[in-house]
Amino acid sequence: MARAELDKQPSDVRRMFDTVARRYDLTNDLMTAGIQRSWRRSMVRAVGPRPGDLVLDLAAGTGCSSEPFAQHGAIAVACDFSVGMLRQGRIDRPAVPFVAGDGTRLPFLDDTFDSVTISYGLRNFVDPLVGLREMRRVVRPGGRLVVCEFSTPTNPAFRALYLDGFMRALPAIASVTASAADAYTYLAESIRAWPDQEGLATLIAEAGWHDPEWRNLTGGIVALHRATA
Numbered sequence: 001m002a003r004a005e006l007d008k009q010p011s012d013v014r015r016m017f018d019t020v021a022r023r024y025d026l027t028n029d030l031m032t033a034g035i036q037r038s039w040r041r042s043m044v045r046a047v048g049p050r051p052g053d054l055v056l057d058l059a060a061g062t063g064c065s066s067e068p069f070a071q072h073g074a075i076a077v078a079c080d081f082s083v084g085m086l087r088q089g090r091i092d093r094p095a096v097p098f099v100a101g102d103g104t105r106l107p108f109l110d111d112t113f114d115s116v117t118i119s120y121g122l123r124n125f126v127d128p129l130v131g132l133r134e135m136r137r138v139v140r141p142g143g144r145l146v147v148c149e150f151s152t153p154t155n156p157a158f159r160a161l162y163l164d165g166f167m168r169a170l171p172a173i174a175s176v177t178a179s180a181a182d183a184y185t186y187l188a189e190s191i192r193a194w195p196d197q198e199g200l201a202t203l204i205a206e207a208g209w210h211d212p213e214w215r216n217l218t219g220g221i222v223a224l225h226r227a228t229a
């Protein structure tokens with residue numbers, strides 16, 4: 001079994017991403033019909049990096065979420081604990097600086113970064129609150145957090161269609177390209193179990209971040225949460 005369970009044991013999560021690494025980027029595009037590219041652009045706009053800014057992109061995987069920051073002159077450090085994802089990233093994106101590290105014990109000094117971002121990563125943490133506190137520790141005072149994560153569609157009819165229809169079909173869709181379709185069963189289950197927009201904002205505040213706010217993308221399939229250190 002390549003999948004993790006909802007207790008999100010770090011060794012299971014790491015192994016699952018090692019297994020899907022080779023075809024991860026391709027499967028992402030297929031599952032979202034390419035819409036994830038516009039979500040990434042919105043993510044970078046929410047961070048608003050200035051040239052020379054140092055951004056930590058945590059749970060960066062293959063660096064697909066880190067790469068767009070370079071176009072704005074920022075330096076995005078891609079950190080992840082799956083060696084398989086990092087290795088694939090080094091092949092596909094040799095210009096991205098990759099660092100191996102666990103988001104619950106980051107290998108960085110306090111106040112190192114101007115901003116910290118995490119895309120589709122926090123949901124996989126064994127303890128997201130610990131991760132959010134670690135992110136707060138490594139960002140300078142006044143720096144920014146942006147979390148991009150699957151969320152809860154706001155329209156009830158669309159929500160039912162998405163959660164009961166698309167989420168159940170996801171493993172079959174992913175099986176066209178993914179190396180391990182059961183990893184995408186975990187994806188669907190973990191999305192359904194994840195807090196809604198307000199729940200995540202509460203968790204972010206509990207971790208010591210100020211003024212959490214969010215913006216829904218594609219009707220709330222994804223939400224961008226932003227807060228200040």
Ligand SMILES: C[S@@+](CC[C@H](N)C(=O)[O-])C[C@H]1O[C@@H](n2cnc3c(N)ncnc32)[C@H](O)[C@@H]1O
Pocket residue numbers: 010013014017028058059060061062063064065079080081082085101102103104118119120121124125126
């Ligand atoms: C769905 S991928 C997201 C990759 C990329 N950020 C993106 O936008 O496509 C989730 C990543 O989170 C990483 N991850 C999960 N828990 C982690 C932790 N505690 N520390 C570091 N990385 C973690 C996994 O290894 C995986 O590469």
